[in-house]
Amino acid sequence: MRKILLPYIVLVTLLFACEANVKADGMTTKELKKVLALSNFIDLNLIETNFEKDLILRVFEMPVTEQNDCFPESHGVCNYDYYLSVSQQDEYPDFNVFKIGRFGQIISYKWIREDKPDYAEIEILTYKYSSAALKYNKKLKNEEKRLLLKIDVNGVTQSSV
Amino acid sequence: MPNIPNTINDVTIEFKSTVNKSVDQRMIDGLNHVIKTDIASGHTLEKIYISSANDSHSAPSRHVHGNGKAVDISRINGKKMSIHYSSDDTVKAITNAIQVEFESYAHRRENFGPHFKKKLGVVKAVAGHTDHIHLSVN
Numbered sequence: 001m002r003k004i005l006l007p008y009i010v011l012v013t014l015l016f017a018c019e020a021n022v023k024a025d026g027m028t029t030k031e032l033k034k035v036l037a038l039s040n041f042i043d044l045n046l047i048e049t050n051f052e053k054d055l056i057l058r059v060f061e062m063p064v065t066e067q068n069d070c071f072p073e074s075h076g077v078c079n080y081d082y083y084l085s086v087s088q089q090d091e092y093p094d095f096n097v098f099k100i101g102r103f104g105q106i107i108s109y110k111w112i113r114e115d116k117p118d119y120a121e122i123e124i125l126t127y128k129y130s131s132a133a134l135k136y137n138k139k140l141k142n143e144e145k146r147l148l149l150k151i152d153v154n155g156v157t158q159s160s161v
Numbered sequence: 162m163p164n165i166p167n168t169i170n171d172v173t174i175e176f177k178s179t180v181n182k183s184v185d186q187r188m189i190d191g192l193n194h195v196i197k198t199d200i201a202s203g204h205t206l207e208k209i210y211i212s213s214a215n216d217s218h219s220a221p222s223r224h225v226h227g228n229g230k231a232v233d234i235s236r237i238n239g240k241k242m243s244i245h246y247s248s249d250d251t252v253k254a255i256t257n258a259i260q261v262e263f264e265s266y267a268h269r270r271e272n273f274g275p276h277f278k279k280k281l282g283v284v285k286a287v288a289g290h291t292d293h294i295h296l297s298v299n
Contacts, residue, residue, distance in 0.1 A: 052226075052227045087221050089226040090222070090270070090280065091222055091231070091271060091287070091295060092280075092287045117299045
């Protein structure tokens with residue numbers, strides 16, 4: 001019976017895993033300080049588009065300093081934790097911050113046109129390792145993944161493209 | 162982008178000298194929807210004063226979002242809301258009527274003023290706005 005059910009259980013699990021809802025978690029002050037002090041800041045509103053952007057989106061790319069298994073005989077950043085701040089555009093905007101995940105590195109961002117107010121879709125290309133790690137350690141096998149982030153102030157959902 | 166005209170539905174529009182009148186067409190359509198001489202029964206609207214449009218603000222304000230999607234109106238018939246809203250029946254009636262009417266505009270977004278403060282039709286607790294009406298559009 002278990003053998004018959006197992007593939008279905010795996011399939012259902014995978015289906016749910018494809019669109020994880022990445023909600024804002026309560027950040028400690030220490031974590032917040034770390035993000036603000038150490039992150040690379042990427043302003044997604046500077047991405048050139050021929051349409052208006054209804055949200056203000058900022059990415060904080062925070063180096064993960066604990067791991068070092070990809071820089072033998074040295075120390076470097078193998079991957080990053082990514083945080084996304086989302087704000088509506090108002091006199092008193094609604095806003096939020098989400099941790100969108102740990103990736104080797106997000107290599108590119110593409111703002112997809114959507115004519116819904118207070119909403120955005122961003123397509124990202126991710127590497128399994130940071131660009132610096134791939135350059136330093138030629139033995140690393142990279143994997144590219146394209147993900148679609150669907151964003152509003154209440155949440156971010158991710159799915160594979 | 163279109164400019165806020167000097168007259169809307171026979172109502173004179175005055176501007177603070179720093180106002181950038183170039184705004185989104187939806188904002189102009191919103192003003193056309195609410196600025197009328199007979200907006201408040203028993204009172205005549207002759208003139209409004211716009212203290213800010215696509216200027217004087219920075220992101221994330223809707224004043225400077227896109228082509229300019231917000232305006233502030235601070236005087237009715239030459240009288241400042243800050244002084245006359247609580248004591249002048251006409252100023253109060255017209256201010257209230259503008260806010261109420263704006264709620265029926267399809268693209269209305271923020272509607273903050275002495276009468277009430279709503280965003281997308283829902284009451285929103287925000288400070289200030291006792292001396293002007295802030296109207297913005299989607």
